[in-house]
Amino acid sequence: MGGSSSPCASCKLLRRRCTKDCIFAPYFPPNEPHKFAIVHKVFGASNISKMLQELPIQQRADAVNSLVYEANARMKDPVYGCVGAISFLQNQISQLEMQLAMAQAEILCIQMQNNNNNLCEIQINNNDNNL
Amino acid sequence: MGGSSSPCASCKLLRRRCTKDCIFAPYFPPNEPHKFAIVHKVFGASNISKMLQELPIQQRADAVNSLVYEANARMKDPVYGCVGAISFLQNQISQLEMQLAMAQAEILCIQMQNNNNNLCEIQINNNDNNL
Numbered sequence: 001m002g003g004s005s006s007p008c009a010s011c012k013l014l015r016r017r018c019t020k021d022c023i024f025a026p027y028f029p030p031n032e033p034h035k036f037a038i039v040h041k042v043f044g045a046s047n048i049s050k051m052l053q054e055l056p057i058q059q060r061a062d063a064v065n066s067l068v069y070e071a072n073a074r075m076k077d078p079v080y081g082c083v084g085a086i087s088f089l090q091n092q093i094s095q096l097e098m099q100l101a102m103a104q105a106e107i108l109c110i111q112m113q114n115n116n117n118n119l120c121e122i123q124i125n126n127n128d129n130n131l
Numbered sequence: 132m133g134g135s136s137s138p139c140a141s142c143k144l145l146r147r148r149c150t151k152d153c154i155f156a157p158y159f160p161p162n163e164p165h166k167f168a169i170v171h172k173v174f175g176a177s178n179i180s181k182m183l184q185e186l187p188i189q190q191r192a193d194a195v196n197s198l199v200y201e202a203n204a205r206m207k208d209p210v211y212g213c214v215g216a217i218s219f220l221q222n223q224i225s226q227l228e229m230q231l232a233m234a235q236a237e238i239l240c241i242q243m244q245n246n247n248n249n250l251c252e253i254q255i256n257n258n259d260n261n262l
Contacts (some may be wrong), residue, residue, distance in 0.1 A: 042182075044175035051173075051209060059210045066214035070201065078182060079190045082213035083197035089220035098226035103234035110241050 009036040014045055023052050027064040035068055044072035140167040145176055154183050158195040166199055173202035 007018035009032055018025060024045075024083035028036040039048055048067060052060050074081035138149035140163055155176075159167040179198065183191050205212035206239055209249060246251035 043175065047173060047175050051205075055209060063210045066211045069214050070212060074182075078186060079194045080197045081201060082217065084201050086213065086216055086220065089217065089224060092224055093220065095228065096224065096231060100227060100231045100234060103177060103231060103238060106238055107234060107241065110238065110245070114241070114245065115222050 006030045009033045010040070010045060013037060013040060023049055027052075027061060038071045038075060039067050042074050043067060066100075137161045140164045141171070141176060144168060144171060154180055158183075158192060167207060169202045170195075170198050173205050174198060 006012075006027070007030065009028040009030055010024035011018035011022060012030060013033065013036055024036065027072055043051075051067070052063060055063055070082050073085060077084045137143075138161065140159040140161050141155035142149035142153060143161060144164065144167055155167065174182075179195075183194065186194055203211050204216060208215045211218070213241055216259070
């Protein structure tokens with residue numbers, strides 16, 4: 001129960017007594033049953049419990065959020081999960097890097113053209129003055 | 132054994148008989164014990180077996196590779212795992228998008244300056260001719 005009136009979502013799903021020192025209770029409240037169900041399906045309650053126990057209390061909420069995110073990704077894409085998202089983002093980075101390199105090359109090119117034109121103009125002006 | 136002489140890495144770790152239809156054997160050969168150990172620690176053998184069973188055979192190798200990648204990421208970063216990498220890549224994309232927008236603005240700015248200069252030159256030339 002983690003001190004509250006009803007057992008946490010984890011203990012409810014696992015059909016066990018929710019004690020006041022339940023490791024899941026602070027992160028899996030009874031009104032969000034799906035959140036625990038999904039991480040349990042992907043990682044297993046025992047593994048999640050072990051992972052949380054190995055972390056300091058102040059990092060556990062972040063760890064639970066990232067596990068829920070990862071489990072959702074695995075449900076949506078059972079073959080690639082989060083790794084599919086990583087691959088997609090890496091491709092996007094490659095494309096942006098290429099576009100940026102092209103834009104920077106274009107800037108250089110325009111600047112060089114301008115310098116040449118200015119040089120050309122100076123030469124024409126000099127020639128005009130020498131006539 | 133998956134038909135080979137020694138049990139696969141999974142059956143060896145789980146201390147069970149490796150039959151010729153073992154679901155793990157094609158992806159966890161005995162010479163790579165660490166590969167199974169790490170996914171077992173993060174996802175649990177039972178969950179991995181279920182996930183593989185739900186996939187067509189031709190997608191299972193990719194699924195195993197992505198699970199190994201995800202499990203390695205969770206070992207390296209027990210709080211954020213793969214989600215840490217996603218967050219890092221998303222920040223990189225934001226920075227690149229900003230740099231690209233700045234470069235494109237610079238190109239526009241130079242082009243507008245050039246157009247103005249050309250217009251100015253044309254007007255000067257016209258004025259010269261009218262003298």
